[in-house]
Amino acid sequence: MRKPRLRVPHVFVLLMMVILVCSVATWVVPAGQFQRETREVEGHTRTLVVPSTFESVPKHISVQGALLGDEREGKATPVGLMGFLSAVPRGMEAAADIIFFIFMIGGVFGILQRTGVITASVGRLLDKLKDRGPLLTIVLMTVIAVGGSTLGMGEEFIPLVPIFVLVARRLGYDAIYGVGMVEIAGQVGFAASTTNPFTVCVAQGIAELPLHSGMGLRLIFLVCALTVACIHMLRYGKRVKADRDRSLVADVPEAWQDDEAVETAPVYRREHTAIIIACTAIFAFIVYAVQHYQWWMAEMGGGFLLMGLVAAMVAKLSVAETAQAFVRGLEDMVVAALVVGFARGIAVVLTDGMIIDTVVHSAASVLAVVPKYFAVVGMLGFESVLNLFIPSGSGQAAVSMPLMAPLSDIIGVSRQTAVFAFTCGDGFSNMVIPTSGILMAMLGLAKVPYGRWLKFMLPLFGQLMLLSAGFLVLAVVIGYR
Numbered sequence: 001m002r003k004p005r006l007r008v009p010h011v012f013v014l015l016m017m018v019i020l021v022c023s024v025a026t027w028v029v030p031a032g033q034f035q036r037e038t039r040e041v042e043g044h045t046r047t048l049v050v051p052s053t054f055e056s057v058p059k060h061i062s063v064q065g066a067l068l069g070d071e072r073e074g075k076a077t078p079v080g081l082m083g084f085l086s087a088v089p090r091g092m093e094a095a096a097d098i099i100f101f102i103f104m105i106g107g108v109f110g111i112l113q114r115t116g117v118i119t120a121s122v123g124r125l126l127d128k129l130k131d132r133g134p135l136l137t138i139v140l141m142t143v144i145a146v147g148g149s150t151l152g153m154g155e156e157f158i159p160l161v162p163i164f165v166l167v168a169r170r171l172g173y174d175a176i177y178g179v180g181m182v183e184i185a186g187q188v189g190f191a192a193s194t195t196n197p198f199t200v201c202v203a204q205g206i207a208e209l210p211l212h213s214g215m216g217l218r219l220i221f222l223v224c225a226l227t228v229a230c231i232h233m234l235r236y237g238k239r240v241k242a243d244r245d246r247s248l249v250a251d252v253p254e255a256w257q258d259d260e261a262v263e264t265a266p267v268y269r270r271e272h273t274a275i276i277i278a279c280t281a282i283f284a285f286i287v288y289a290v291q292h293y294q295w296w297m298a299e300m301g302g303g304f305l306l307m308g309l310v311a312a313m314v315a316k317l318s319v320a321e322t323a324q325a326f327v328r329g330l331e332d333m334v335v336a337a338l339v340v341g342f343a344r345g346i347a348v349v350l351t352d353g354m355i356i357d358t359v360v361h362s363a364a365s366v367l368a369v370v371p372k373y374f375a376v377v378g379m380l381g382f383e384s385v386l387n388l389f390i391p392s393g394s395g396q397a398a399v400s401m402p403l404m405a406p407l408s409d410i411i412g413v414s415r416q417t418a419v420f421a422f423t424c425g426d427g428f429s430n431m432v433i434p435t436s437g438i439l440m441a442m443l444g445l446a447k448v449p450y451g452r453w454l455k456f457m458l459p460l461f462g463q464l465m466l467l468s469a470g471f472l473v474l475a476v477v478i479g480y481r
Helices: 011-028 063-067 081-094 096-115 117-129 133-151 160-170 175-191 200-206 215-242 259-263 270-292 297-314 319-332 334-353 356-367 372-389 393-411 415-429 437-446 450-478
Strands: 031-033 036-041 044-049 055-057
Touching (some): 011 081, 011 334, 031 356, 044 393, 063 081, 081 334, 096 117, 096 270, 096 297, 096 319, 096 334, 096 437, 117 270, 133 160, 133 175, 133 215, 160 437, 175 215, 175 415, 175 437, 175 450, 200 393, 215 415, 215 450, 270 297, 319 334, 334 372, 334 437, 356 372, 372 393, 372 415, 372 450, 393 415, 415 450, 437 450
Antiparallel strands (some): 031 055, 036 044
């Protein structure tokens, strides 16, 4: 079998290369910064850039700075050797909440695996579904897309990956297909935000638009984008099911290592039903608490820990068995969790060198002088690239929307269109960028190499970006409000 031509380094190597390039850029790209202000947006305190306050900052260059760092007040210090080497540890420190949340999910999943509830439930479900894989795919992707679009669910989907991978394999597909049902559907919903509190609500609040306004066009866009995604998934699944050797991970043993466990699934018992009911109730409350009690990583991690403890008690696991299963789950999540810290190192370097504001200011200046039909597509591209460095929906909105909203007034398009460009660029790019903690955690759980995922995703990513560009041009034509 011919191996895929696309060869991408190990994700740690890839991220270190990006950090190195960004470190070098701090010596070349002029430094600058916006003034920032603190405002209440949607019940949360946000630190936003203040438009028209960008100022260049002189660089302080010295031999000491090139080696160990040499900060001077009022000046920007390019990232030196020590800054480069310490970017990953500082990135892990900055992303500690996400890292430990991923570890917690891994440990809890280990307990659930030990109870047998996952493999038994999957076996029972698929015995009933038999050859209805395409229908199941469409239904599951629709449900997940709705969760991403309405509630902004992302990290909450990570625990579903191992289950969906098992489902995909039993249907005759592969691990990539299993990840795709979760990641692609979730990010399509995230991009086509309807009431997503972390993207469209924050962006509309900053742009001074009525919350949840302009929903009609975004609903139509959600249907179109999800249709494109489902067609891509089903075509790939049909190809793999007909010939396993055509799978993009056919030669990756780790991506198939759970097959035997699925084939020897335990018999579904009454205790499994009790575990499913209890875990579903806890999960539903976690989602509710995120929306209404401002829970975040620590609280969600505690909720998932409760889920694992309840499952262990219902299954009557001993304390030793529970601890061993938890540790094994942690071990399986090491790469997925640490990738988040490596990725955050990129933002650390750009902030240290004070060049991220320069990039944003330069992009806004270029977009201000091009025709509005090109400008809205340029906004889409800018938001997509910016997400590589700020892989946080609300964080990216806080940096870009204070500039994109008034810029849209200047170029003659509605602020609603600028918000639409932001949500599309932020959501779809999360499917391919290596700095997305959710994506890398899911790939780590499924044992899917990042390079193989890119080979699968890039054609779909291109289609979704073209669809986004078309809808943005349509938004300009119809005067989208």
